[in-house]
Amino acid sequence: MGVRGSKVIFLAGSALALYLVSAFPAGADPQDQAFNKGVAAFDRGDFLAAYETWLPLADGGDLAAQRNVAHLLRKGLGVEKDPARAFYYYKASADAGLASAQVNLAALYEQGLGTPQSDQNAAYYYARAAKAGHANGQYHLALMAKEGRGMARDEALAHSLFKAAALQGHSGAREALQQVEARERPIKVGHGAPGSSVPPQKLIKTETEITLPLTPNMRSQMSPSQTVRFESALEDFARGERGEALETLRRLSGEGVAEASLRAGKAYLYGAGAPQNLASAFAFFQIADASEQPTARQMMKKTLMEMQRQALDQMDSD
Numbered sequence: 001m002g003v004r005g006s007k008v009i010f011l012a013g014s015a016l017a018l019y020l021v022s023a024f025p026a027g028a029d030p031q032d033q034a035f036n037k038g039v040a041a042f043d044r045g046d047f048l049a050a051y052e053t054w055l056p057l058a059d060g061g062d063l064a065a066q067r068n069v070a071h072l073l074r075k076g077l078g079v080e081k082d083p084a085r086a087f088y089y090y091k092a093s094a095d096a097g098l099a100s101a102q103v104n105l106a107a108l109y110e111q112g113l114g115t116p117q118s119d120q121n122a123a124y125y126y127a128r129a130a131k132a133g134h135a136n137g138q139y140h141l142a143l144m145a146k147e148g149r150g151m152a153r154d155e156a157l158a159h160s161l162f163k164a165a166a167l168q169g170h171s172g173a174r175e176a177l178q179q180v181e182a183r184e185r186p187i188k189v190g191h192g193a194p195g196s197s198v199p200p201q202k203l204i205k206t207e208t209e210i211t212l213p214l215t216p217n218m219r220s221q222m223s224p225s226q227t228v229r230f231e232s233a234l235e236d237f238a239r240g241e242r243g244e245a246l247e248t249l250r251r252l253s254g255e256g257v258a259e260a261s262l263r264a265g266k267a268y269l270y271g272a273g274a275p276q277n278l279a280s281a282f283a284f285f286q287i288a289d290a291s292e293q294p295t296a297r298q299m300m301k302k303t304l305m306e307m308q309r310q311a312l313d314q315m316d317s318d
Contacts, residue, residue: 045224047078066093067101083114102129119150138165139173171273172240246273258291
């Protein structure tokens with residue numbers, strides 16, 4: 001079985017990024033029904049049951065099941081961690097054409113996880129995914145082209161790939177383009193001392209506020225599935241795949257996870273995973289505050305201060 005034509009959804013960030021298929025109508029293919037049974041098991045935190053359900057499908061050639069099994073083996077969810085077997089299933093799915101598995105496989109080659117490290121092989125699979133239009137493939141291939149790892153250094157190619165990924169909403173690619181533009185843009189005089197080139201009290205963007213590990217108390221307020229998805233989102237932020245990480249945090253916020261609301265607010269405040277949106281940041285901080293998240297009110301005040309600073313800047317430019 002190849003890639004099924006039913007609607008595909010993500011219930012976790014790309015570090016775990018399982019292809020999870022929505023509920024199938026009565027009379028659907030038995031293999032599709034079995035796949036959906038694995039989805040339900042994963043979502044309730046029964047990772048062993050999910051693994052045992054997906055493994056026969058993976059061995060039968062189902063590309064999405066192969067990728068899911070590889071994720072579970074790589075993360076040690078329900079089974080012992082086994083990077084070599086994870087590599088085997090990622091490669092089976094990637095070689096058959098699943099772009100998202102090609103990105104996962106390239107990452108294993110890049111890290112030397114479950115296989116000897118090879119920048120050349122990493123670049124090859126990132127290139128296959130990029131050619132298929134996969135934003136993460138485009139972004140990671142751009143990094144390799146920019147640095148000359150696994151391929152000839154090519155700044156023009158890197159720029160075009162960053163742009164292609166950014167147009168799909170990839171925050172890491174968007175930030176890479178912004179950095180190039182910032183180097184070319186003259187520094188603007190702010191509201192400091194006469195002639196000062198540094199704006200006063202400018203918002204300090206610190207991703208560490210978003211990626212702090214979960215404490216035992218935080219985990220106790222989540223289900224096993226929510227904890228796994230949250231921690232996957234943190235890994236995604238660390239890898240630069242912030243857009244998918246933010247989407248996971250938004251879903252968890254909708255499920256009542258206060259810490260996810262707080263960190264989604266910070267992502268919008270700092271423009272990590274999406275363009276800066278102070279109204280959205282404030283709204284997520286309000287949700288967190290309503291759930292008595294202890295630092296949410298402080299973040300609401302910080303957001304209001306940034307709104308005022310930007311309003312002053314806008315007045316100067318008018």
